Every structure is written in C-alpha cells, then in structure tokens.
Amino acid sequence: MGQETVIQIRDLTKKYGSKQVLNSINLDIHRGQIIGYIGPNGAGKSTTVKILLGIVEGYKGSIKVFGEEINGGSTDYKLKVGYVPESGEIYDALTAYEYLEFIGELYGMDPDEIDKKGQRLMELFGILDVYYSRISSYSKGMRQKLLIIASLIHNPDILFLDEPLNGLDANSVMVFKEILADLARNGKTIFYSSHIMEVVEKISSRIILINQGQIIADGTFDELKEMSKEGSLESIFNQLTGFNRHSEIATEFVKAIQGV
Numbered sequence: 001m002g003q004e005t006v007i008q009i010r011d012l013t014k015k016y017g018s019k020q021v022l023n024s025i026n027l028d029i030h031r032g033q034i035i036g037y038i039g040p041n042g043a044g045k046s047t048t049v050k051i052l053l054g055i056v057e058g059y060k061g062s063i064k065v066f067g068e069e070i071n072g073g074s075t076d077y078k079l080k081v082g083y084v085p086e087s088g089e090i091y092d093a094l095t096a097y098e099y100l101e102f103i104g105e106l107y108g109m110d111p112d113e114i115d116k117k118g119q120r121l122m123e124l125f126g127i128l129d130v131y132y133s134r135i136s137s138y139s140k141g142m143r144q145k146l147l148i149i150a151s152l153i154h155n156p157d158i159l160f161l162d163e164p165l166n167g168l169d170a171n172s173v174m175v176f177k178e179i180l181a182d183l184a185r186n187g188k189t190i191f192y193s194s195h196i197m198e199v200v201e202k203i204s205s206r207i208i209l210i211n212q213g214q215i216i217a218d219g220t221f222d223e224l225k226e227m228s229k230e231g232s233l234e235s236i237f238n239q240l241t242g243f244n245r246h247s248e249i250a251t252e253f254v255k256a257i258q259g260v
C-alpha cells in the first residue's frame, strides 16, 4: 500500500477569542491507516476534525488533503470524505429513503443507485423495515446506523468518525468494527475519535493523543505502551495526561451529592 499521504497538517493553530485551542499540530496521515484520535474533553479533537472538514475556518497553518490546500477554494476533496458527527444532526421529519436520497444527491450520485445501495446497507444493518418510516420514530441505535450509512453511501476515501458506536448494540459493534478493518484494507483512511479506550486500542493502527491542543503521543498501541510502561490504553491515557485523581474526585462527588 506504500506510504501515500492523504492528509498533511503543518503548524495548525486555532484560537477562539484569546483561547488557544490548537497549538501547532503537525501530522501526516497515510492511506489505509485507522487513526485513533483521543484526548480529554476539550482537548481539541472535534475542532481538528471540523477544520479538516472545512466546517471551521479562521485557523493558521497548512492543511493538504490529497495534496491540495483545503482553504484554496476548491471543495472537490469533500466529495471524497465521509463524516459521522457525534450528535447526529439529522432531519427527523424525513424517512431514511428521503434522507439518503438527499445526502447522496449532494455527492452527485444517481437517485436509483442511492436507493439500491441505501436499501442494501439498511438490510445488512437489520433496519430495512424502517426505510420508509420517519426518522423521528427511530431508536437511538437505528439513527446511528442511518448516520453511518449516510456517511459511507458515496464510497468516500477518508472517513471521520466521532463516537460512532453511540447507541449500537453489541452485535452491531462487532459488525461495524469488521467493516472499519475491511475499509482500511481496501485503502480507505479512517479518523476515529472516541473516549472508549478499549475499542480505540483494538481497532487503531495508529493512536494520536492530543492534550490542550498539542499532540503528546503518536504511535501504534505497542509503541505507546513501550513509551509509558503502562498496560492498557486507558492507563496510558491517564498517565500521559497527568491524571490520577479518580478516586478522590469520585469520593468528593458522592459527598457533595449527599451534602456532607
């Protein structure tokens, strides 16, 4: 597969007002990698992803996707990108059929192709029976499955996932993890943001840990283990982000609830 760079980030810096949210991020992401992008709440993960997607502007530095600077005006690269947002902004009043037609057409797909593919993917996820039902009637997991299908319907080369397992049952999680591995084997690049360390540890070919807007670790799970001498990704995460007050905070929290 070689080392084809699909995303190149140089000195990416972003401020909201006077708050420095990203502080000189440098990254080269290669074709076929599954990047586990992790970090504490507020570290800057979503901001990075939204900048890469062209949703957030006003940053400093350079970002090239497939060799092209993304603030250069061309939005062609967006056709090659899929995105599962953390909180699904989804049109409740539409049916899955209507929603997928809408999304697919934005990507320039043929309506019949969208319909055929949409039905097949819904069938494989076990939700074909609600294809013509309004999304407002869906369970949480059904909505998540639809969001995943919508992000993949145009066969993107890069996939950004923000807590994609939200609401999925254990069987669906297993299927989805296999899908990600298969996609990566087929040369797709996956940017996976999550707080579920056991999953990130298992599926990622490379883990990037961001803290206070800076990359503080970047490597395979084995390399991170070697670096920190900790066993699980959860404990590596705690150690590298300098956090060891779990019990103390929990005790104080329970005391505060009880008013003591």
Ligand SMILES: Nc1ncnc2c1ncn2[C@@H]1O[C@H](COP(=O)(O)OP(=O)(O)OP(=O)(O)O)[C@@H](O)[C@H]1O
Pocket (backbone or CB within 6 Å): 016, 021, 039, 040, 041, 042, 043, 044, 045, 046, 047, 048
């Ligand atoms: N639109 C905004 N205006 C002002 N500040 C923002 C905005 N969006 C994000 N921030 C700030 O930027 C910082 C990084 O936020 P971001 O959403 O990137 O974090 P994150 O790593 O994705 O966190 P989480 O794990 O909680 O989702 C936070 O301090 C947040 O308050």
